[in-house]
Amino acid sequence: MVRAGLTTERLVRAGAELADEVGFDQVTVSALARRFDVKVASLYSHLKNSQDLKTGIALLALEELADRAADALAGRAGKDALSAFADVYRDYAREHPGRYEAARFRLDPTAAAASAGGRHAQMTRAILRGYDLTEPDETHAVRLLGSVFHGYVSLETAGGFSHSAPDSQESWNRILDALDALLRNWPTP
């Protein structure tokens, strides 16, 4: 019989597509096998288990997101960099909801260390270099930005801001304005 040409790489990539189509939590080894028209057990030569597949998708998503962010940041600073960076997250979540969910998947410490998580933190710090913050305020600000971006995107994706005025896009713009103002004027107690 003709072989399907499975590899871990291809499986993870297809898993990511599947996630975008049906949701990350609906990604299943069985569904993936169906997609390749192959028996379920065959996938276990390439994947340790179901968790392994999900971890793979999460790592892929974090990588892609970091790549896009790095691109967006090139040649920008200040508010410009802040907006571009934030938009990368929001756009990615809208284009690839399943992958975005995956990026929020709780990784075990080993996987987390090997992930692009560090790049994300570094880039956030790079943006803050356009503002006059010193430690520990810079770290507080990193955490604030992470919270706002993740929080907004996840509420928006969950449908929180649809069906009500004003438009979500407008809130997003004004929130970025507000964050810029805040960072330029970070309060000292």
Add this chain to the structure above:
Amino acid sequence: MVRAGLTTERLVRAGAELADEVGFDQVTVSALARRFDVKVASLYSHLKNSQDLKTGIALLALEELADRAADALAGRAGKDALSAFADVYRDYAREHPGRYEAARFRLDPTAAAASAGGRHAQMTRAILRGYDLTEPDETHAVRLLGSVFHGYVSLETAGGFSHSAPDSQESWNRILDALDALLRNWPTP
């Protein structure tokens, strides 16, 4: 044989406890049946299905959270109200991680309408009455606060801020200071 005295109410309540112990996504009709020492099929007289159970837990969590927030807000205004409100979310998530996850569960529109979601939005608006914001800025600010609180709590719960200085509690305090300053000084383009 002696009856177990199951009711939807008791099942949902036990489901919430289970969620706090093993995580919301590990809450299963089977596990719940074991907890009541009863056969699985018996639960289906009280629950439409597994989704129904999860929705019930989500509604319970939203209710509890709204009750706590209402208590915390009583007699407070301004920064004081802001901090108290924010702490309710954070503390609840730390005390009841499973329930908090449940509160983030995507409800179908019918359940969402019947949920305490509206109370949460109303209370956020009440806090903002202590600041000088007019529409549509008030709505933008509601969305910002929701994003920060949800985002911070969910990153913190996922372990994002542990094992690194400064202490998460300190970031939380400084972020609340920053939000207070921002709301007192909301930028107009």
Add this chain to the structure above:
DNA sequence: GTGTTTTCCTAAAGTCTTTAGGCAAGTGCG
């Protein structure tokens, strides 16, 4: 006390995960 309703049960089918062991398709070496 009889009749009705409610509560829990047994049984069964469908899905997903994961492991064990097998045959055949590709690969490498003489």
Add this chain to the structure above:
DNA sequence: CGCACTTGCCTAAAGACTTTAGGAAAACAC
């Protein structure tokens, strides 16, 4: 080229969860 070897996909099977159908006994109503 032909052979052994490795790898890739298969069949088989067991265990867990979900959900439905239909039955028996407990609780209740009069």
